[in-house]
Amino acid sequence: MRAVDPAGRVWAIQCKHRRDGDRGSAVGVGVLQQVNGTARQIHGADIALVLTNGRFSSKAIPWRKEHRIHLVDRRKLGEWAASSRPLWELLxxxxxxxxIQPPCPESPSAALDAREVPAGQRNAAGAP
Known part of the structure; x- marks a missing residue:
């Protein structure tokens, strides 16, 4: 999944469901390698995240640190669900x-109003 948060950061999120939760098979390095290979290069993500209702393997934990991938396991998912905080505050x-820098007042584009720009040409915040 690709998402943009209110601060303009692009997130690439991979969700992995485990039928048996914590007691089921752990999410391993292979999943993290897939995310690492696509999150930034293909999706332009600032943040790569793997989320599971289960757990991560012991090898996945150090691997994610080397490759700047955030992990949300069952425990962190429960913490997030029980709080009123956005996920990025828990990571x-x-x-x-x-x-986002406003245009220079002398610039011809400074007079351009976002309402004049077709919706398909606006960024995630609605600006041209």
Whole structure:
């Protein structure tokens, strides 16, 4: 899944369901390698995330650190569901929000109003 948060960060999210939850098979390095190969290069993600209702293998934990992939297991998923906080506040080392610079007042594009731009040509925030 590809998503854009209110701060303009692009997320690539892979969800893995485990029928037996924590007692089932762990999500391994292979899944993380797939996400690592597509999240940034294909989806342009700032944040790569793998989420599961189960657990991650012992090899997946150190591997994700080397490759900047965030993991949300059953415990973290429960913590998120029980709180009123957005997920990015529960994760470590999330990149800072994108800063969108307003156009220079002398620029001809400064007079361009977003309402004049067709919807397909606006960014995720609705700006041209």
């Amino acid at each position: 470590d080392r999330i990149p800072p929000p994108h800063v």
